[in-house]
Amino acid sequence: MGKPTGFMEYLRELPADREPLERLKDWNEFHLHLPEEKLRTQGARCMDCGIPFCHTGMLVSGMACGCPINNLIPEFNDLVYRGLWKQAAARLLRTNNFPEFTGRVCPAPCEGSCTLGATEPAVTIKNIEVSIIDRAWQEGWIAPNPPQVRTGKKVAVVGSGPAGLSAAAQLNKAGHQVTVFERADLPGGLLMYGIPNMKLDKKDVVLRRIKLMEEEGITFVCNTAIGGAEYPVEKLRGEFDAVVLATGATLPRDLPIEGRPLKGIHFAMDFLTANTKAILKKGKDVISAKGKDVIIIGGGDTGTDCVGTSLRHGCNSVTQLEIMPRFPETRAQDNPWPEWPKTHKVDYGQEEAAAKYGDDPRVFLTTATKFEGDADGNVKAVHTVQVKWEKNDKGQFVPTHVPGTEKVLPASLVLLAMGFWGPEQELPEALGVEKDGRSNIKADYGNYATSIPGVFAAGDCRRGQSLVVWAFNEGRGAARECDRYLMGETELP
Template structure:
């Protein structure tokens, strides 16, 4: 695959990014296009490695390794190297319903498992993937695929995130009539409102929704199942129901002073910002504005990074992101061997922007918030923290210990809690009578059946907070199981 000696001849070259300070003046995507010539060279780096670990799609040490949707990566790398873009697109679409999403926002576990990455930087799989699908749209190769016949069966899908959209796409192409219910005013779930525009421009999401609509899928927005329409009504009107509601219960910060004004969940902050941008270019004022304010983000993950980037574009006075874990090493450690996902230090787009704006990485490591202090009017004033040491006990379990003398007071007028998600929202499950375990829908991977006849579940609602590629994987698989159920 690729050029036999390409990985020895060519260096890894990622997509260039717009200047960090310049891009803070708008909400456009931060990456720049790559020329076909450079992409061909990058495709040439793909080895004929016999066993392509890049698409193994499994979990090692609790982290995803390789591609969960088992993209035929070496095949389309080779085709891009040879300039056969249309064939590369055909191979890509065999496994991935939405490469325009994964090529932009997936953390690329495929690259961590790339054989080249044993000793050299991995093949730029993610950049090539995005280029293939973007070229497909640009050249008019992506057109509506109208099913030639219909089965007469009707399926309701609750939730229009990547799992729900993948299931809808698969079932529609199988000839079933699919209706997707979304409580927000626009379809797309977290693709629409949970991921900022600078990572995933919403025209990219809307373009795919338009295509799915043209292919025959019905989207019903501003409709919350359980309130605007009852679960029993869906069960009467449809032959099967799939729950793809996501894991939207945000983990809260239980701490003294939590009630202070100015503390918000990260997803509320991001959602309001994107919605106001789309509705009015921020003219409506329906968003949390941090201009001229000191901002602290609690939680060290991608959602926290997106809060940092959003605050920077709103011209905050300062922004800091707290994480409980130590800074990651520059290279893999002995307990993080290939092909496991590489737990190494990287600079996300948001951190590059903060460094360019304020002269330093905004992340603070091994830190714990002890209490929150408000002023006499109840408005957030400051956070009190202490540094932590990560230790291992005699049983090999990690724990954190406070370091005396490291107490610090941080001024803040806004805090955004980005500590992850606890599970799915329960009222809807209770209305369907669906069983849950640890706030996740009880449905085995493989058949995706709940305890209720004809009701299936997939994506984060079933597995918990996870990656977009796992959501697409489960959306495709649950569609296969529902198809079998309908055709019996």
């Protein structure tokens, strides 16, 4: 695919981002774009590899290998190389309901398993993907396409995050009347309030897609929590022929150490949500980092988003504590291709912190042991210690403290970004669905059916905290099985 010798002729090239210190002045997206000629050159690097692992969507060593929604990557790369942009968009949309989301926030496991990436820098799949869909919107190729025939069946989707949106889109294509319930004031779930605006624009990207879905016949009901007195599950089951649960995994991991009740210690998602609401003028209760010494406990995308948001507030300093070791610059021997490459990466937040303060804000192999407060009950410091990972008597690797490495860091705002335990339990318990040993809703991958007939589960509430692209995979799969349940057969992919 692409130019047969392109991978030998052209180097990997990504568009430059806006300058770090410049982009800290606003909340606009920071990625820029390559001109068409260079995008076609990057498409030409897609080699005729015979077995393209990029779209396999497998789990290898517990991590995604290739695209979980099985995007036809070599095909759209080839179409871009040949300048056939409209055909590339059509090919991309065959497998992906929302390329404008994945092209911005997916970590790109496709690139981690790119065959070229075994020996050379991988093809710029993610950038080509977002370039295709952005051009499709600009050219007017994306337009409402409601189903020509309705089945008369009504389906409720509970949760409007990635899994819920993809399930709703597919069920609507099948002709069912779909209503999406969202407890927040705007649809989108994680896409709306869990990811900052500079990574994923809310008005021009997320709400644009929501508006299109409404024009295709999907109904969004916001400010509505299912499972309580406001909207009991009996009403839900009575009004709809089937239900898809896509509530996400929103119970945050806490850090119950000394001083946890002090003021100024917040869960990362509360911090990020309040900030996005303020940008959209949907709320005023911002947890501000302005002029504060910020300590972020936890890594990953959420920790990075807290770094970037704190810097835009005008924090005095920012430090990110990571209990895991720093990954190597290149693949370790026990991390071969096509596994996800566990290599050191500098994301946008760390790049911005280094530009402002001169260094990466991350401190590896370090954990907090105590929060110290002032006379008014506000946090003023975080006590830390370095750790090393050793096997316990069960053969499990656990962190142990290294004596003599204790430090005290000034802190007037602490953000906990340590991931999530699983779904909130009110709705599953009200429905009476069976749960697995991790408190997730029990439903087998592939059929997504819960213990209650006609009720399906998809995304993080079923599999636990995972990637956005896995949520899209599961939403599409749950829609397929829900359609089969309603109609006896299905034509959904």
